[in-house]
Amino acid sequence: MxxxxxxxxxxxxxxxxxxxxxxxxxxxxxxxxxxxxxxxxxxxxxxxxxxxxxxxxxxxxxxxxxxxxxxxxxxxxxxxxxxxxxxxxxxxxxxxxxxxxxxxxxxxxxxxxxxxxxxxxxxxxxxxxxxxxxxxxxxxxxxxxxxxxxxxxxxxxxxxxxxxxxxxxxxxxxxxxxxxxxxxxxxxxxxxxxxxxxxxxxxxxxxxLEGVPKGMSVHEVSETIREVEGVQEVHHVNIWTICSHIIALSGHIVVPCGVKDEHGGMLRRIEEKLFERFHISHTTLQLETERCSTEGAKQFRHRPRAASLAHAHAHPHHHPHGGTCSHGHHHH
Missing domain, CATH: 1.20.1510.10 (Cation efflux protein transmembrane domain)
Incomplete structure (x- = not known):
């Protein structure tokens, strides 16, 4: 703090x-x-x-x-x-x-x-x-x-x-x-x-109306997330502005099976990338294993616990606008 x-x-x-x-x-x-x-x-x-x-x-x-x-x-x-x-x-x-x-x-x-x-x-x-x-x-x-x-x-x-x-x-x-x-x-x-x-x-x-912030595209942000090692697919991406200096994002990220230990580090890398490139300071990311893309979404819907939810805020000292935003912490 x-x-x-x-x-x-x-x-x-x-x-x-x-x-x-x-x-x-x-x-x-x-x-x-x-x-x-x-x-x-x-x-x-x-x-x-x-x-x-x-x-x-x-x-x-x-x-x-x-x-x-x-x-x-x-x-x-x-x-x-x-x-x-x-x-x-x-x-x-x-x-x-x-x-x-x-x-x-x-x-x-x-x-x-x-x-x-x-x-x-x-x-x-x-x-x-x-x-x-x-x-x-x-x-x-x-x-x-x-x-x-x-x-x-x-x-x-x-x-x-x-x-x-x-x-x-x-x-x-x-x-x-x-x-x-x-x-x-x-x-x-x-x-x-x-x-x-x-x-x-x-x-x-x-x-x-929860519009995507000016000068930003969902496609461009999704591509940036895909650059992070271990990310296979990105979907259900929502980007919106809470006020003039807080941008929020939520999305589903498909990752390979059996790399549970690396999830924390992967999420941190995604957050840092999003903050550096787009000043997105408030991220909610849901990780899904590749099973849901290979076996079909229908089967996955009956097994919601297969996804691990991670909610993250950027660290306060990252913020470019002098602390007038919500300062959060990580919890995965």
């Missing part, structure tokens, strides 16, 4: 950075919301909606670290990890609606452009941009260690780009009084939000 200490320390460090980024992003949201209403700038309000999407993503990421520390129970054997995915889905769906409202408003303004206080609009967008960059800077250090931090960092960069768009629009409107541009920028940011929220909804639904 000594391997937990550095993982916990990393989690605390990441949580600290997230809190700092959440504070700055929250301040940006309030400033852009109030500023958008005051300056009558729909572009600033749509940027605020974009910031809201990111603030929620940051809160989710911080929540995921907290939820991962909650103990599992008899009724929730995976703990509360799935809450992160569920909240992602609700967030994506909500912001999708907000983006639709922004685009509707913007098309109305294209027909009847309204005057915008372009100078204050620029200043507020510039303040928002500065806060974005500070928040992104805080997260950058950990963006290689943790998937959650990486996605939050990329959100911040997207936000900064939207703020730059608003500032450029403000400068043009200040000199030309071409207020139609405010609506055009809003539509642009609206479409960026549509794309972001659609991706969040699509990914969370895929996880909730």
């Amino acid at each position: 000594h391997a937990h200490a550095p993982a916990e320390h990393l989690d605390q460090s990441i949580a600290g950075r997230f809190k700092y980024a959440i504070f700055l992003t929250g301040a940006t949201l309030v400033a852009e919301l109030a500023g958008g209403l005051w300056t009558n700038s729909l572009a600033l309000l749509s940027d605020a909606a974009h910031v809201f999407l990111d603030l929620f993503a940051l809160l989710l990421s911080l929540g995921a670290i907290k939820l991962a520390s909650y103990p599992v129970s008899d009724t929730r054997t995976f703990g509360w990890h799935r809450m992160e995915v569920f909240a992602s889905f609700i967030n994506g769906a909500t912001v999708f609606v907000i983006a639709a409202i922004i685009c509707y408003e913007a098309f109305g303004r294209m027909v009847n452009p309204e005057e915008v206080k372009s100078l204050p609009m620029m200043i507020i967008a510039a303040v928002g941009l500065a806060m974005n960059l500070f928040a992104a800077g805080a997260l950058h250090g950990h963006s290689h260690d943790d998937l959650n931090v990486r996605s939050a960092f990329l959100h911040m960069i997207g936000d900064a780009a939207a703020s730059v768009g608003v500032i450029i629009g403000g400068i043009i409107m200040y000199f030309s009084n071409w207020y139609l541009l405010d609506a055009v920028i809003s539509v642009g940011i609206g479409f960026v939000i549509f794309w972001g929220s659609w991706r969040v909804v699509r990914e969370s639904v895929h996880i909730l």
